[in-house]
């Protein structure tokens with residue numbers, strides 16, 4: 643079963659990681675790992691992760 647939808651590429655996948663409540667498929671995870679720190683993609687990923695993190699914190703604060 644593929645209940646997980648990757649937040650990056652939108653594909654359903656069984657293999658991947660959960661970043662907070664967001665699923666990241668194995669392919670995208672591998673892409674991040676391969677991306678060097680000097681590449682723009684890396685900055686993009688950091689930004690996405692931060693946005694997800696902020697969103698999660700806001701949701702958490704709202705619930706409490």
Ligand SMILES: [Zn+2]
Nearest residue numbers: 648651667670
């Ligand atoms: Zn993906």
